[in-house]
Amino acid sequence: MSDEKKLAIIATKGSLDWAYPPFILASTAAALGYETEIFFTFYGLALLKKKLNLQVTSLGNPAMPMPMPVPVMLQTLPGMQAMMSSMMKKKMKSKGVASVEELRELCIEADVRMVACQMTVDLFDFDTKDLIDEVEYAGAASFFEFAGDADICLYI
Amino acid sequence: MPDFNQELDASGLNCPLPILRAKKTLKGMESGQVLRIIATDPGSVKDFDAFANQTGNELIEASEEGGKYIFFIKKK
Numbered sequence: 001m002s003d004e005k006k007l008a009i010i011a012t013k014g015s016l017d018w019a020y021p022p023f024i025l026a027s028t029a030a031a032l033g034y035e036t037e038i039f040f041t042f043y044g045l046a047l048l049k050k051k052l053n054l055q056v057t058s059l060g061n062p063a064m065p066m067p068m069p070v071p072v073m074l075q076t077l078p079g080m081q082a083m084m085s086s087m088m089k090k091k092m093k094s095k096g097v098a099s100v101e102e103l104r105e106l107c108i109e110a111d112v113r114m115v116a117c118q119m120t121v122d123l124f125d126f127d128t129k130d131l132i133d134e135v136e137y138a139g140a141a142s143f144f145e146f147a148g149d150a151d152i153c154l155y156i
Numbered sequence: 157m158p159d160f161n162q163e164l165d166a167s168g169l170n171c172p173l174p175i176l177r178a179k180k181t182l183k184g185m186e187s188g189q190v191l192r193i194i195a196t197d198p199g200s201v202k203d204f205d206a207f208a209n210q211t212g213n214e215l216i217e218a219s220e221e222g223g224k225y226i227f228f229i230k231k232k
């Protein structure tokens with residue numbers, strides 16, 4: 001048993017914006033010497049795909065800053081989500097914000113454990129071949145084994 | 157200005173990249189050696205202080221110069 005601090009995160013969301021908190025916090029915690037595990041469940045599983053295609057949407061999110069006001073009716077048009085996602089990625093790049101791929105890679109380099117919820121993998125018929133090789137598959141009991149003596153536990 | 161053994165230019169990078177790059181660079185250095193870091197992220201001022209406090213690496217000096225933040229960190 002080490003005296004290392006531990007951080008346990010549950011990642012439940014699979015959009016581009018919500019991909020950031022788990023990977024930023026996990027990579028930083030690892031850099032600070034925390035032993036870190038992220039448990040990916042439900043839509044969070046999308047963050048484990050080898051080929052990420054994460055999107056943002058302003059629908060149902062009135063707080064999202066927009067370059068100009070766009071009426072909700074127009075936000076529902078085909079192609080709007082893809083356009084907003086590409087604008088968001090450009091903006092992040094121009095501000096020196098890391099890509100999700102880069103942050104995930106940094107987490108892996110720093111030995112952050114990535115655990116996929118086996119139940120959700122089955123539920124959504126995910127093919128494990130589509131997920132990155134570093135993923136371990138487990139369930140709620142295994143999460144508690146780690147989180148039970150974690151110093152910090154976050155549900156994102 | 158303190159002497160330093162290595163330099164890391166984290167200009168233009170945003171949280172948490174300056175910290176992660178610093179950590180990575182320090183990993184390849186010897187105990188007692190000093191890393192000079194240049195950053196433009198204003199959040200890095202508090203972050204490098206917190207990084208030093210939590211990792212035991214010593215923040216010898218932190219300064220600002222024309223929108224750039226300079227840190228000297230001595231490896232534990």
